[in-house]
Amino acid sequence: MIHNVLITGASSGIGRSCAFRFAASGAGLILTGRRIERLKAIEEEITRSFGVKVLSIEMDVADREGVARALNNLPEDMEPDVLINNAGLALGLDLFQDGNPEFWDRMIDTNVKGLLNVTHCIVPGMIRKGRGHIINIGSVAGREVYAKGNVYCASKAAVDSITRALRMDLLVHGIRVSQIAPGAVETEFSVVRFGGDLEKAGAVYNGFQPLHPDDVAEVVHYAAMLPPHVNINDLLLMPTAQASATQINRK
Numbered sequence: 155m156i157h158n159v160l161i162t163g164a165s166s167g168i169g170r171s172c173a174f175r176f177a178a179s180g181a182g183l184i185l186t187g188r189r190i191e192r193l194k195a196i197e198e199e200i201t202r203s204f205g206v207k208v209l210s211i212e213m214d215v216a217d218r219e220g221v222a223r224a225l226n227n228l229p230e231d232m233e234p235d236v237l238i239n240n241a242g243l244a245l246g247l248d249l250f251q252d253g254n255p256e257f258w259d260r261m262i263d264t265n266v267k268g269l270l271n272v273t274h275c276i277v278p279g280m281i282r283k284g285r286g287h288i289i290n291i292g293s294v295a296g297r298e299v300y301a302k303g304n305v306y307c308a309s310k311a312a313v314d315s316i317t318r319a320l321r322m323d324l325l326v327h328g329i330r331v332s333q334i335a336p337g338a339v340e341t342e343f344s345v346v347r348f349g350g351d352l353e354k355a356g357a358v359y360n361g362f363q364p365l366h367p368d369d370v371a372e373v374v375h376y377a378a379m380l381p382p383h384v385n386i387n388d389l390l391l392m393p394t395a396q397a398s399a400t401q402i403n404r405k
């Protein structure tokens with residue numbers, strides 16, 4: 155049975171959907187993100203609908219000290235048995251030679267170092283208890299590079315490597331480590347990637363049915379609910395209309 159789930163990037167998209175999915179099966183939630191007002195609104199809705207305990211924490215995963223301050227002193231009854239490393243972003247879609255190094259820093263600091271910062275705080279408690287489940291949200295972009303995807307793809311390939319390495323390092327402690335890697339999901343992801351340009355963001359999902367963030371949450375929940383001796387190492391899910399990172403059947 156799952157007691158508490160910590161979700162990074164719970165203020166939007168896949169993280170938000172995971173919060174509702176796990177609340178529906180009775181888990182307590184630790185919701186984190188930078189936009190605390192959004193988290194509080196989600197907390198309020200979930201508490202009202204499902205009556206589970208929710209703790210919202212304003213936290214930038216890239217701020218190592220802030221993460222440690224927030225996560226090293228969680229109330230004992232809110233210690234997570236499932237960690238969903240979901241916070242992440244892409245910034246820009248540019249040829250490498252035209253790329254913005256500040257965007258590179260933010261993607262690597264969030265998608266790679268952010269995941270490490272959070273996991274490093276949570277793993278000791280899981281080791282102490284001899285159980286736990288870390289679920290990293292990867293991407294098809296971590297399997298296949300695409301033109302102009304350079305640093306985002308590299309950051310998600312790093313998530314893939316870190317997931318596999320963690321599984322080895324935590325093997326003796328009975329901790330499950332999974333990667334769930336989606337293809338195209340309609341969230342705020344593309345709005346963020348294109349700096350708020352709604353037209354450009356909308357065009358990403360034109361002419362086909364992308365995944366809904368609830369579809370991804372369903373798969374994450376499935377992986378977490380399997381019996382403790384079963385681990386999904388790696389799961390790639392795509393819209394039916396998508397065959398690879400770049401091949402989409404648009405009508």
Ligand SMILES: NC(=O)c1ccc[n+]([C@@H]2O[C@H](COP(=O)([O-])OP(=O)(O)OC[C@H]3O[C@@H](n4cnc5c(N)ncnc54)[C@H](OP(=O)(O)O)[C@@H]3O)[C@@H](O)[C@H]2O)c1
Pocket residue numbers: 162163164165166167168169186187188189190192213214215216240241242243244264268291292293294335336337338339340341342343344346367
């Ligand atoms: N959408 C897709 O097509 C797709 C496909 C494959 C993989 N993914 C991956 O899925 C994950 C979730 O993305 P999404 O599609 O749900 O996008 P989204 O709607 O933009 O949500 C991203 C979440 O990450 C949080 N976040 C971003 N930077 C953060 C930081 N520095 N510190 C803490 N939280 C941060 C955001 O919260 P705040 O802004 O409140 O901090 C937000 O809650 C990402 O790792 C993304 O790479 C997405």
